[in-house]
Amino acid sequence: MRASFFAFLAAALLPLMASGDETAVPQSRLSELLSSEDDSGFETAIAPRPFVFPADHGPHPGFRNEWWYVTGNLDGDGGRRFGFELTIFRFALTPAIPSAESNWRSNQVYIAHFAVTDADGERFYTAERYSRAALGLAGAAADPFRVWIDDWEIAATEQGQPEQWRLRATDPEFALDVTLTAAKPPVLNGVGGLSRKSAEPGNASYYYSITRWLAEGLLRLGGDEFRVSGSSWLDREWSTSALGADQLGWDWFALQLSDGSELMFYNLRKLDGSQDEYSAGTWIKADGTAQHLDREDVEITVIDTWNSPEGGTYPSAWTLFLPGRGLSLDIRPVMADQELFTTVRYWEGAVDVEGERRGVPVEGRGYVELTGYAD
Secondary structure, three states: OOOOHHHHHHHHHHHHHHHOOOOOOOOEOHHHHOOOOOOOOOOOOOOOOOOOOOHHHOOOOOOOEEEEEEEEEEEOHHHOEEEEEEEEEEEEOOOOOOOOOOOOOOOEEEEEEEEEEEOOOOEEEEEEEEEEOOOOOEEEEEOOEEEEEOOEEEEEOOOOOOOEEEEEEEOOOEEEEEEEEEOOOOEEOOEOOEEEOOOOOOEEEEEEEEEEEEEEEEEEEOOEEEEEEEEEEEEEEEEOEOOOOOEEEEEEEEEEEOOOOEEEEEEEEEOOOOEOOOOEEEEEOOOOOEEEEOHHHOEEEEEEEEEOOOOOEEEEEEEEEEHHHOEEEEEEEOOOOOEEEOOEEEEEEEEEEEEEEOOEEEEEEEEEEEOOOOO
16 A cells, blocks of 8 residues: 655654664655655645756755765776765655754654675675754755765865765765765756656656766775775755656666766656656766657666565666667666665666767766665
8 A cells, every 4th residue: 555655754763763763664665755645735846947056956845855866986996896875865744844842843854875886895785874854963954065964964065166075974884985076067857857757747856967976085895995986976856746656666777978978867667567658868968968858769678687585576787779869778787786775675776888879889887776676
């Protein structure tokens, strides 16, 4: 039975935080987290809006949910290959901010997922944190930009232009501290930044990306520390209800190619496994200009699968063909097992890309997210 994630949080997550119990919260389907029967009082994504930067890097508390999603591929000492993800989610439990009768009162909950892929070591590290936005434990700010849970944070530096952020997250087994320098300006996804996910009005998000950052810093795995560098990707969305009742999940591709271009595409899947007509994406040229992609612009063929030891079968290799751009890409994970067991269970991992564009060889790296496949 479908349920609102926000009722789920109120019933399960907040009592755990109030009691100090660190027991993992129950898992839920991501499709349930991004849909709701009652949106009253919240703002909704209905029409295109002007985007203003850096202000829109900050929070949009009138909407129910929001995330700051950073992924990247890194090379360490001696060419050792890594991938990483740091995502911070903001969820509003009620439309109104409660009166400040207590410093503990807040209607905002933050959840963060941190993962590192050690391709050469064949190990996938994951961690999760969650907190209410009270007493400075978690929060988001626009000026200067910062979003955080405890000592995990994504924050602007004082560098100015080009835009520069610092990303830091530490777990007993692994840690990451990198500086990200934007190599391209933000691009708006969908139509004017309005990304519709179904036919029902309001089932949409405001969505932009910064598709190429230069990353440099330190990665720790156990007692080993690596100086790393590479490339990262930022996805930013905020909405109130993003998925329809007949939608199960999505396959999201974020690919950075050697000719300086990037491709983002999300393949929305219905409950019966078919592709939803609102699947869409963005093609970003080397000069940073972006073009919207409709469902019919991208053909996806699954060429391999991976069976999770915990149940469920995920696609594990793909061919993406964009006939209008003469682009054909083969995409393969650097490791088959990059599955996260967090408040939601999903697959998110680093991939390698090979192919050609109008007869010219092209290669690249990227990240793929797969939801709705877990049993």
